[in-house]
Amino acid sequence: MRFRQVHLDFHTSEHINGIGRNFSKEQFQDMLKLGHVNSITIFSKCHHGWAYHPSEANEIHPxxxxxxxxxxxEAAHEIGVKTYAFIRGVRRTRDGRER
Structure with missing residues (x-):
């Protein structure tokens, strides 16, 4: 792992709409540069059980x-920042509501 690593904690309830609606690649890259970030952990699937990308194995966040x-x-790699994907592998908060 590189020297300055950020864990982008991203657990978002299904009751929140417009996830990432205002995402700006340029602004995100500027913030990574400003923080001298070398690597970042990003959520593939959060503890609510939602995926943040198209997936056959998990439901995408509604x-x-x-x-x-x-x-x-893509934004991170363009500026040389290494990425790690985080997948919550155990119980999800949705499990209790769905049973």
Whole structure:
């Protein structure tokens, strides 16, 4: 892992709409540069059980209309920032409500 690593904590309830609606690749890159970030951990699937990218294995967040994970990875890689995808592998908060 590189020296300055950020864990982008991103757990978003299904009750929130417009996820990533205002995402700006340029602004995101500027913030990574400003923070001298070398690597970043990004959520593929959060503890609510939602995916932040198209997936056959997991349901995409109902308030998301594009591949947010892919957009973040592309933005980071363009400026030389390494990325790691985080997948919540155990129980989801949705499990209790769905049973």
């Amino acid at each position: 308030g998301l209309t594009f591949d947010l994970l892919g957009a973040i990875i």
